[in-house]
Amino acid sequence: MTILVPPGTPTDTAQETKLRQQLAEARAHQAATSEILRIITRLPTTDLQAVLDAIAAQAARLCHARLAAVSRVEKGGLRLAAHHGALPVSRAGEAGAMARTPVDRTSVNGRAVVDRRTLHIHDLAAESEDEFPTAKALQKRDGTRTILVVPLLHDDSALGTISVRRQRVRPFTTPEIALLETFADQAVVAIEHTRLFQELEDRTAALERSNAELEQFAYVASHDLQEPLRTVSSYVQLLAERYASRIDARADRYIGHSVSAVERMYTLINDLLAYSRVGTRGRDLVPTKTANVLDHVLEGLATTIRETAAEITWDPLPTVRADATQLGQLLQNLLGNALKYRGERPPRIHIGVQRQGGHWQFAVRDNGIGIDPAYAERIFLVFQRLHTQDEYSGTGIGLAICEKIVERHGGQLWVESQVGQGATFFFTLPTLGDDDG
Numbered sequence: 001m002t003i004l005v006p007p008g009t010p011t012d013t014a015q016e017t018k019l020r021q022q023l024a025e026a027r028a029h030q031a032a033t034s035e036i037l038r039i040i041t042r043l044p045t046t047d048l049q050a051v052l053d054a055i056a057a058q059a060a061r062l063c064h065a066r067l068a069a070v071s072r073v074e075k076g077g078l079r080l081a082a083h084h085g086a087l088p089v090s091r092a093g094e095a096g097a098m099a100r101t102p103v104d105r106t107s108v109n110g111r112a113v114v115d116r117r118t119l120h121i122h123d124l125a126a127e128s129e130d131e132f133p134t135a136k137a138l139q140k141r142d143g144t145r146t147i148l149v150v151p152l153l154h155d156d157s158a159l160g161t162i163s164v165r166r167q168r169v170r171p172f173t174t175p176e177i178a179l180l181e182t183f184a185d186q187a188v189v190a191i192e193h194t195r196l197f198q199e200l201e202d203r204t205a206a207l208e209r210s211n212a213e214l215e216q217f218a219y220v221a222s223h224d225l226q227e228p229l230r231t232v233s234s235y236v237q238l239l240a241e242r243y244a245s246r247i248d249a250r251a252d253r254y255i256g257h258s259v260s261a262v263e264r265m266y267t268l269i270n271d272l273l274a275y276s277r278v279g280t281r282g283r284d285l286v287p288t289k290t291a292n293v294l295d296h297v298l299e300g301l302a303t304t305i306r307e308t309a310a311e312i313t314w315d316p317l318p319t320v321r322a323d324a325t326q327l328g329q330l331l332q333n334l335l336g337n338a339l340k341y342r343g344e345r346p347p348r349i350h351i352g353v354q355r356q357g358g359h360w361q362f363a364v365r366d367n368g369i370g371i372d373p374a375y376a377e378r379i380f381l382v383f384q385r386l387h388t389q390d391e392y393s394g395t396g397i398g399l400a401i402c403e404k405i406v407e408r409h410g411g412q413l414w415v416e417s418q419v420g421q422g423a424t425f426f427f428t429l430p431t432l433g434d435d436d437g
């Protein structure tokens with residue numbers, strides 16, 4: 001007889017001993033499920049196999065079964081993933097007759113997957129050959145009589161099965177069936193958790209690979225371009241020195257254009273090289289006093305500050321976890337921009353700092369020409385500028401380098417601005433821990 005198990009209620013009995021037994025059994029079931037949950041919470045440090053092994057062992061023990069098995073649906077069919085107890089010997093003689101079962105209704109495991117329902121066969125001997133050809137063969141070989149199969153349900157599909165079998169005709173009780181269904185749920189959680197974790201790992205690895213490749217490409221391209229460029233540059237210089245005002249005015253113009261194009265190419269290549277080096281040449285992140293870094297940066301900008309009558313102020317600056325050279329590059333680029341993209345009035349620049357949980361949020365605010373919010377993202381891309389060389393000089397690498405530096409420090413960089421209203425560049429950097437200031 002084949003019975004599809006309805007959701008049941010525990011068997012009712014008046015006898016106290018029986019109640020006590022039931023209580024002990026419930027406790028044992030609870031202990032087993034929480035033990036498996038404990039193993040699941042150790043994923044992914046512990047592997048999926050450990051979880052499935054534990055489930056098979058507990059299922060065999062608590063369902064008083066000779067064999068408990070967990071199978072998973074794979075390309076070739078249902079494959080045994082974990083078991084506890086002796087496996088039946090297949091016709092071919094090797095252990096594991098269930099090693100690959102087709103996912104169709106001819107086997108008990110296959111049927112549980114196809115129907116996505118629990119299958120309880122009280123006595124296999126009473127079943128017909130037509131109904132379960134594989135299970136019948138099994139019964140003849142190893143004497144299996146009672147089988148309980150629960151599908152591992154996830155969304156609209158079954159990922160596999162968990163089954164227990166006995167050699168005596170003794171149907172499984174309602175609490176045993178409920179327990180096996182709980183184990184099935186736990187196996188699904190473990191399988192899905194592992195799959196998602198693996199997917200995340202794969203994607204991260206792919207992303208890291210493509211980033212490294214890009215960096216390598218930028219480095220090789222810029223590095224190897226320098227050599228031929230140097231040659232071109234030398235000859236153009238020679239031309240300029242030897243033949244200036246000797247041919248005609250047009251030749252002078254051509255030579256002049258060549259010289260400035262070569263210079264510009266130098267700048268572009270060096271900028272690209274600097275960009276590719278943020279990731280490859282970075283130093284360790286160590287406690288760094290922002291105030292000291294800023295001092296150096298201001299020294300470098302002293303002439304511009306004087307010439308533009310700029311006033312730069314700042315909040316008390318914290319010690320952060322950073323690569324000092326890169327933090328300097330970051331401040332230098334942001335302050336350099338704030339000075340460069342000034343309006344009619346002398347620049348007024350303020351560096352604000354706020355602690356927000358595990359990071360410091362810096363805000364470099366200026367009173368310059370501002371940026372149309374439509375370009376708030378584009379300006380961070382390599383060689384993207386909003387102005388011509390004649391209006392403002394530059395190659396458009398500054399903010400791309402800034403973004404890469406901040407990302408390398410585990411932070412974020414963004415801008416808030418309106419045209420004519422000045423701009424505020426925000427970036428975050430990690431704090432040292434709880435005790436820093």
Ligand SMILES: Nc1ncnc2c1ncn2[C@@H]1O[C@H](COP(=O)(O)OP(=O)(O)OP(=O)(O)O)[C@@H](O)[C@H]1O
Pocket residue numbers: 271333337338341366368369370371379380384385386387393394395396397398399400422423
């Ligand atoms: N503080 C600012 N105020 C207004 N516009 C800005 C500001 N900072 C950046 N921008 C705009 O963003 C663009 C990109 O800036 P970025 O620093 O990347 O390049 P750049 O200054 O043009 O050249 P580089 O920094 O490579 O010399 C600039 O061309 C400018 O249009």
Ligand SMILES: [Mg+2]
Pocket residue numbers: 333336337394398399
């Ligand atoms: Mg710049």
